[in-house]
Amino acid sequence: MKTLTRKFYERDPVQVAKDLLGKIILRRINHERISGRIVEAEAYVENDIASKALRRRKIFSQLTWQDCGTTFIYMVHGNWLLNIMAHPKGSIGSVLVRAIEPIKGIETMKKNRNVGDQRNLTNGSGKSIKALAITKELNKTDGTRRDAKLAIIEDSASTFDICSSNRIGVTHDLPQELRFFIKANKYVSEP
DNA sequence: AGGAAGATCTACT
């Protein structure tokens, strides 16, 4: 098991979003390790940066200059959302983590979310982030560092089918399908 | 200082 390299993120955000499916997200907190598999992700590309939500928060410059592989955390409607910076050098873009499948620390996640139903634990963007106890403090964490509080690591090869669709909740979405998820996984937010 | 808006969630019918 090793962390994904910086190079992994220095590519087209769409490609990175697809490749992130099945990878493990590892959260260290209070000497406990919580982890989950990424089962749903969305790509955000240059045109989106002009979208209302992103422009409103003056995120453009951050998306341009922030290093690939670092986290980018953003609050909307009372929920923290987790992005990972991903774009070729000189370009802009990022990937939003929308849902994970709980692996380790499930009891802690239930406590963080205050729910008992495991399927309802992480099947949504805001839900996953809350279950992992991710807040603004983890903004700009370097996910390629093995000892980071938040790291993305490789998984032993597992095979699955990838589906795509339009994104969810975006008021002005692009005509392209930029949402990707693992087929028939019960933790994706919408089939 | 106050209000509007946003990549959402929950609870209710």
Place this chain on the structure above:
DNA sequence: GTAGATCTTCCTA
């Protein structure tokens, strides 16, 4: 399926 809660940031006065 829809209404209301939610909270942080940005915009205007």
